[in-house]
Amino acid sequence: MRSVTLLGSTGSIGTQAVDVVGRNPDRFRVDALTAGGTDLPLLARQAADLGVRAVAVADHAAGPALTALLREAGAAGVEVLTGPDAATELAGRGSDVVLNGITGSVGLRPTLAALEAGSTLALANKESLVVGGELVKKAVRHAGQIVPVDSEHSAIAQALRSGAPAEVRRLVVTASGGPFRGRSRDELRDVTPAQALRHPNFAMGRVVTTNSATLVNKGLEVIEAHLLFDLPFDAIDVVVHPQQMIHSMVEFVDGSTLAQAGPPRMLVPIALGLSWPDRLPDVDVGIDWTQAATWEFVPLDDDAFPAVRLARQVGEAGGTHPAVYNAANEVCVDAFHDGAIGFLDIVDTVAAVVEEHAAAGGGDAGSVEGVLAADAWARTRAAEVLARR
Missing domain, CATH: 1.10.1740.10 (RNA polymerase sigma factor, region 2, helix turn helix motif)
Incomplete structure (x- = not known):
C-alpha cells in the first residue's frame, strides 16, 4: 500500500485523484490533503472520507472555519496547517507519492520539497517544472522521481x-x-x-x-x-x-x-501517476x-x-x-x-x-x-x- 499526499485536492485533478484512490483502498492510503481554501466544505468531507492525518490551506484566515468543518464531519483530530508554506510542509513529510495538482508557479516549493524528501512526484503542476528547470531536475537526480500527470x-x-x-x-x-x-x-x-x-x-x-x-x-x-x-x-x-x-x-x-x-479524460494519467509503473484495473472505459x-x-x-x-x-x-x-x-x-x-x-x-x-x-x-x-x-x-x- 502506498501513502499519498494530494496537493490541490479540491481542484479538477485533485477530485479525480480522490476518486481513483477511493476506488482502490487496498492500494493507497491518503496521509494529507492541501487546497487553496476556496471550497472548505469539500476539503473537510474529503479529509473525513479518506481518514487523513493532516490538511493544509493556503489562506491563513481559513483555519478556524476549516477546523469547525472538520469537527462537524467527524474528523476533529486532523492536524490543520495554514498559510502559504503549509503545502510545502506537507509535501516534504515523505509520503510514498505526492501528487501536485496546484496551479501556477506557487507549486515550485512543494515540488522541490516532495523530491527532496525522496517521494515519487506525480506532477500535474507543469509550471513548477517549467519555472524551476534545473533546480527540479537536480532534485530528481539527487533523491526523487517524477511521473508526469499531464495527459500528453x-x-x-x-x-x-x-x-x-x-x-x-x-x-x-x-x-x-x-x-x-x-x-x-x-x-x-x-x-x-x-x-x-x-x-x-x-x-x-x-x-x-x-x-x-x-x-x-x-x-x-x-x-x-x-x-x-x-x-x-x-x-x-x-x-x-x-x-x-x-x-x-x-x-x-x-x-x-x-x-x-x-x-479525452484525465483518469488514466492520474492513476498512472499514483501507481507507476503499474496499471490499475478499470480506471476508465476504453475506446469503442x-x-x-x-x-x-x-x-x-x-x-x-x-x-x-x-x-x-x-x-x-x-x-x-x-x-x-x-x-x-x-x-x-x-x-x-x-x-x-x-x-x-x-x-x-x-x-x-x-x-x-x-x-x-x-x-x-x-x-x-x-x-x-x-x-x-x-x-x-x-x-x-x-x-x-
Whole structure:
C-alpha cells in the first residue's frame, strides 16, 4: 500500500485523484490533503472520507472555519496547517507519492520539497517544472522521481517504455487547438473571456482553460517535455488533434511511431501517476471501436497562435526566461478576464516582457529565491506594460 499526499485536492485533478484512490483502498492510503481554501466544505468531507492525518490551506484566515468543518464531519483530530508554506510542509513529510495538482508557479516549493524528501512526484503542476528547470531536475537526480500527470507527457512516458532512449527520434505533442482552432489572427482580435473559457473537451480552471485558448499551455508543455525527456526543442513537434483521442506520440529512429490513445479524460494519467509503473484495473472505459470515427491532425498555425514558437525561444534561452514567460502570462490572463486587454494582447505582452528580460541579461536560475525574484519582476513588469495599453 502506498501513502499519498494530494496537493490541490479540491481542484479538477485533485477530485479525480480522490476518486481513483477511493476506488482502490487496498492500494493507497491518503496521509494529507492541501487546497487553496476556496471550497472548505469539500476539503473537510474529503479529509473525513479518506481518514487523513493532516490538511493544509493556503489562506491563513481559513483555519478556524476549516477546523469547525472538520469537527462537524467527524474528523476533529486532523492536524490543520495554514498559510502559504503549509503545502510545502506537507509535501516534504515523505509520503510514498505526492501528487501536485496546484496551479501556477506557487507549486515550485512543494515540488522541490516532495523530491527532496525522496517521494515519487506525480506532477500535474507543469509550471513548477517549467519555472524551476534545473533546480527540479537536480532534485530528481539527487533523491526523487517524477511521473508526469499531464495527459500528453503521460502518453509520451507510456510510449517510451517500448524503446531505448537512443532509439527515439522525436516527440509529437498533440493539442486540441482550443475553442478558436482554425481562426486567423484577425479573427481573434475581438474574442471574449467567455468564449475563451469554452474548451471543447475539458472542464478546467480559468487560467489553464485560457492558456489552452491562447496555446500558452501547449508552449509550457513543450518546455516540460524538453525537461522531462531530455530531447532538444527541434525534436519536439506540436500537432493539432481536435478530438484529443491520441494524447501524444513518440517517433523512433526506424520510422515507426507509437501513439497512446484513450478518451479525452484525465483518469488514466492520474492513476498512472499514483501507481507507476503499474496499471490499475478499470480506471476508465476504453475506446469503442465498434463506432465509426474520424480523427484529424492539422499543423499548428504559428501566426495565429505564436505562444508555442515563443515558448521554444524561451526554453532555448533557459535560465529564468521560462519563469518570466509563465509569470507574465498569469498577469495577462487576469487582465484579459478583467476586461482590461484583448485576447491578442496576452501573448504580445508576454513576448515584450520576455524580450526585456533577455535584453537585461536574464536572472539567477541557480536558487529558488532567484527564480521567484524573476517571477516577481515579470509580474510587476507585465502589469506596468499593460497599464500603458
